[in-house]
Amino acid sequence: xxxxxxxxMKKKLQAGEKMFGQLVxxxxxxGETVKALKDLGDGxxxxxxxxxxxxxxxVWEYIRVCHEMDMPLLMRTEDxxxxxxxxxxxxxxxxxxxxxxxxxxAAHAVNMSYFPPVGHRGTGIGxxxxxxxxxxxxxxxxxxxxxxxxxxxxxxxxTESLENISNLHHILSLEGVTGTIVGPFxxxxxxxxxxxxxxxxxxxxxxxxxxxxxxxxxxxQKTGKVAGIGGFTPxxxxxxxxAGYNLLLVGSVLxxxxxxxxxxxxxxxALIG
Numbered sequence: 393x394x395x396x397x398x399x400x401m402k403k404k405l406q407a408g409e410k411m412f413g414q415l416v417x418x419x420x421x422x423g424e425t426v427k428a429l430k431d432l433g434d435g436x437x438x439x440x441x442x443x444x445x446x447x448x449x450x451v452w453e454y455i456r457v458c459h460e461m462d463m464p465l466l467m468r469t470e471d472x473x474x475x476x477x478x479x480x481x482x483x484x485x486x487x488x489x490x491x492x493x494x495x496x497x498a499a500h501a502v503n504m505s506y507f508p509p510v511g512h513r514g515t516g517i518g519x520x521x522x523x524x525x526x527x528x529x530x531x532x533x534x535x536x537x538x539x540x541x542x543x544x545x546x547x548x549x550x551t552e553s554l555e556n557i558s559n560l561h562h563i564l565s566l567e568g569v570t571g572t573i574v575g576p577f578x579x580x581x582x583x584x585x586x587x588x589x590x591x592x593x594x595x596x597x598x599x600x601x602x603x604x605x606x607x608x609x610x611x612x613q614k615t616g617k618v619a620g621i622g623g624f625t626p627x628x629x630x631x632x633x634x635a636g637y638n639l640l641l642v643g644s645v646l647x648x649x650x651x652x653x654x655x656x657x658x659x660x661x662a663l664i665g
């Protein structure tokens with residue numbers, strides 16, 4: 393990967409530029425999957441380890457491939473606790489943390505993800521060439537390498553509950569928190585009062601859910617942090633993109649079948665522009 397690929401992605405998102413990505417689950421060839429997604433115009437890859445099974449050796453292969461193709465690699469982690477540190481040290485560039493409800497939980501993630509002065513991450517520099525993009529440890533000052541990794545790390549605590557929304561302003565105020573990515577289905581479940589006859593697309597498009605999504609976006613805009621979202625049809629995703637959400641997850645890739653997702657990706661990009 394060229395220097396500062398994730399830092400440049402972060403800057404584009406912070407400037408309001410829209411960026412597409414997909415959740416990637418198990419199966420398929422990492423090299424073929426990443427190339428196909430890049431050819432479709434995606435700006436990053438998001439490995440899905442909360443709801444699917446991807447082993448560590450496969451994660452390592454995605455790290456290698458993504459760095460070769462200049463594609464930042466993010467991960468939705470199994471948990472919001474510290475089990476993700478080995479992935480960051482191996483070269484994963486950022487995290488989407490599930491079920492974060494409090495500022496204390498978000499602060500713990502910051503501490504585990506960033507070196508001082510932002511956090512208190514343990515030092516594994518040198519164990520993998522990918523986290524420093526193959527810079528020479530014998531020539532670059534160690535402090536500069538720590539700063540480089542901090543700059544090229546993104547952190548997105550997910551918004552999936554009413555408790556999170558009540559604390560979101562404080563969560564997003566933390567240095568090191570890049571923004572939030574909404575999990576609309578978990579949010580809808582947490583809100584309760586779900587129509588027992590509603591299908592998936594109806595569950596996340598009720599007036600009550602829409603009001604909460606507007607509230608989340610307003611908090612992101614007020615704090616100057618990135619607003620991400622996914623879990624919708626291309627038409628609904630386009631609506632929220634036009635409202636201001638700009639990190640956009642279109643769908644999920646399983647068994648490397650990017651072609652099955654191609655129509656939705658292309659439609660979403662055409663609608664959003």
